[in-house]
Amino acid sequence: MNAPARPAMQRFRADKPLLFLLCSLPLLWLALRAFGVTGLSLGPNPVEALLHGLGLWGLRLLLLTLCVRPVAVTLRQPRLMRLRRMVGLWAFTYLVLHFLTWLVLDRGLDLSGIAADIVKRPFISVGFTALLLLVPLAVTSTDRWMRRLGRRWHSLHRLIYAAALLGSLHFLWLVKADWREPAVYIAIYVALMSWRWWKRPVARPVSPTSRESA
Amino acid sequence: MRRTRPSLQPLPSEITPPDRYFSRRELITALAAVGAIGAGVHRNASAAQLKYARNPRFSLNESANSLEDITTYNNFYEFGTDKADPARNSGKFKPRPWSVTVAGECAKPGIYTLEDILKPHALEERIYRLRCVEAWSMVIPWVGFPLGALLQRFEPNSKAKYVAFKTVMRPDEMPGQRFPVLDWPYVEGLRIDEAMHPLALLAVGLYGQALPNQNGAPLRLVVPWKYGFKGIKSIVEIRFTERQPPTSWNISAPREYGFYANVNPSVDHPRWSQAQERRIGAGLFASKQATLPFNGYAEQVAGLYQGMDLRKFY
Numbered sequence: 001m002n003a004p005a006r007p008a009m010q011r012f013r014a015d016k017p018l019l020f021l022l023c024s025l026p027l028l029w030l031a032l033r034a035f036g037v038t039g040l041s042l043g044p045n046p047v048e049a050l051l052h053g054l055g056l057w058g059l060r061l062l063l064l065t066l067c068v069r070p071v072a073v074t075l076r077q078p079r080l081m082r083l084r085r086m087v088g089l090w091a092f093t094y095l096v097l098h099f100l101t102w103l104v105l106d107r108g109l110d111l112s113g114i115a116a117d118i119v120k121r122p123f124i125s126v127g128f129t130a131l132l133l134l135v136p137l138a139v140t141s142t143d144r145w146m147r148r149l150g151r152r153w154h155s156l157h158r159l160i161y162a163a164a165l166l167g168s169l170h171f172l173w174l175v176k177a178d179w180r181e182p183a184v185y186i187a188i189y190v191a192l193m194s195w196r197w198w199k200r201p202v203a204r205p206v207s208p209t210s211r212e213s214a
Numbered sequence: 215m216r217r218t219r220p221s222l223q224p225l226p227s228e229i230t231p232p233d234r235y236f237s238r239r240e241l242i243t244a245l246a247a248v249g250a251i252g253a254g255v256h257r258n259a260s261a262a263q264l265k266y267a268r269n270p271r272f273s274l275n276e277s278a279n280s281l282e283d284i285t286t287y288n289n290f291y292e293f294g295t296d297k298a299d300p301a302r303n304s305g306k307f308k309p310r311p312w313s314v315t316v317a318g319e320c321a322k323p324g325i326y327t328l329e330d331i332l333k334p335h336a337l338e339e340r341i342y343r344l345r346c347v348e349a350w351s352m353v354i355p356w357v358g359f360p361l362g363a364l365l366q367r368f369e370p371n372s373k374a375k376y377v378a379f380k381t382v383m384r385p386d387e388m389p390g391q392r393f394p395v396l397d398w399p400y401v402e403g404l405r406i407d408e409a410m411h412p413l414a415l416l417a418v419g420l421y422g423q424a425l426p427n428q429n430g431a432p433l434r435l436v437v438p439w440k441y442g443f444k445g446i447k448s449i450v451e452i453r454f455t456e457r458q459p460p461t462s463w464n465i466s467a468p469r470e471y472g473f474y475a476n477v478n479p480s481v482d483h484p485r486w487s488q489a490q491e492r493r494i495g496a497g498l499f500a501s502k503q504a505t506l507p508f509n510g511y512a513e514q515v516a517g518l519y520q521g522m523d524l525r526k527f528y
Contacts, residue, residue, distance in 0.1 A: 034498060042498065043286070043287065043298070044279075044282070044283040044286060044287035044297075044494045044495060045287060045297075045350060045492065045494055046497065046498040047492060047498060048350075048492070050498070105498060105499065106492075106502075108501040108502065113487070116487075117486075117487070121485055121486060122485070123485060173485065174485070175295075176295075176348070176467075177291070177295070177395050177396060177466050177467070178291075178295035178395045180393070
């Protein structure tokens with residue numbers, strides 16, 4: 001996204017702080033349960049509850065990031081695009097914590113076993129790849145990197161399409177038999193990507209936001 | 215902390231205290247109480263107290279999981295696929311009246327009421343490990359009786375090479391059965407020598423009380439050296455067969471779940487390692503523990519599989 005021209009007198013807007021708070025709520029809830037605040041708990045299998053909670057919210061926020069442009073365009077609210085970076089960074093935060101929970105609490109930092117899992121287990125391979133794809137996106141999410149990369153920034157940030165797909169597959173391939181919940185996420189992904197295909201920038205040069213990819 | 219000890223020797227402190235022993239006559243009257251098993255026992259309902267004696271020969275000296283863990287975290291897909299679903303969704307299930315159809319290669323087929331089934335058997339408590347195929351485990355104080363003792367009563371003939379079991383089909387009471395996550399009703403099976411092994415248990419209780427609905431009331435199988443999914447719940451049919459019977463998870467994903475499903479740390483599930491397990495109740499910072507061959511019961515059961523390639527017959 002190119003830095004929009006800012007009005008000289010910028011009014012305070014509550015949307016970003018509010019969004020920040022909203023995105024942090026699932027993490028806060030997991031933390032309260034993990035630390036047993038006021039009798040809350042993560043249940044009989046706390047490692048699994050934490051791992052799945054963080055992973056699921058990471059995936060949800062990743063898909064929410066992909067929702068921002070369709071919603072902004074459909075509602076003709078280009079200002080919403082300002083919020084996308086924060087959602088994406090929160091998704092990344094949850095997914096890094098998900099990975100660290102797996103690494104430290106689930107696998108106990110057994111590095112050789114972890115490496116073997118990443119190579120041998122397809123659902124772990126795709127999840128790990130998805131996270132790796134998001135790293136350059138998080139790094140280049142600053143205004144400075146946007147300016148520096150210019151056009152290439154957009155191309156680079158299309159990696160989120162692959163990351164969200166791999167993340168959904170990671171979920172699908174992990175379940176034993178009940179594919180209904182992961183199927184919901186895959187359906188949302190397919191819908192969001194179909195919208196992008198439908199509204200390819202070449203087709204509609206009119207709307208200012210439709211030129212912005214990713 | 216908890217240490218896994220393959221030995222089945224009990225600590226002196228765990229040997230049944232004298233007041234736990236009681237006469238055979240009392241045992242028989244106790245069976246009437248078992249008959250009351252059904253009374254819609256759900257999580258917080260007043261569960262029927264069973265009369266039983268601990269069988270120290272078959273009890274571990276590991277500390278058992280809490281009743282809360284055992285009754286709120288388990289798989290019983292008939293009530294939903296989340297591990298909290300069985301406790302949440304099993305309130306409407308009616309485990310009484312109950313009867314079991316016995317069929318196939320035996321001299322005494324028929325329909326037996328639960329009371330008929332239970333009458334001659336003394337209940338015993340056995341503290342067994344349970345290892346789920348999902349790589350978590352528990353230690354559970356079951357109350358039940360040896361499966362073999364029941365099967366003998368039906369006088370299986372020489373063609374009875376396998377025993378097949380079936381779970382009740384009640385979509386009205388079991389919401390999970392309204393969607394074909396598995397090919398309902400759930401079916402399981404054992405080779406006859408596995409079924410006759412003294413470790414194979416038919417459980418009717420847990421922590422001294424009748425089985426809660428979510429754990430397979432009123433009658434379920436417990437085969438501690440196999441993955442938990444072999445332990446079919448809410449059994450309504452027992453059939454002696456000449457050929458290996460189909461089993462639900464094997465039908466669903468034959469590459470992932472075999473007929474034998476013996477706990478084996480050296481044969482991985484295609485999607486995850488079986489070398490280690492997470493002990494439920496150990497907390498957020500506990501490390502996983504090594505999974506033992508045959509879930510720690512190798513000394514007793516490895517002989518059943520002599521000469522078999524356990525990588526092939528997983």
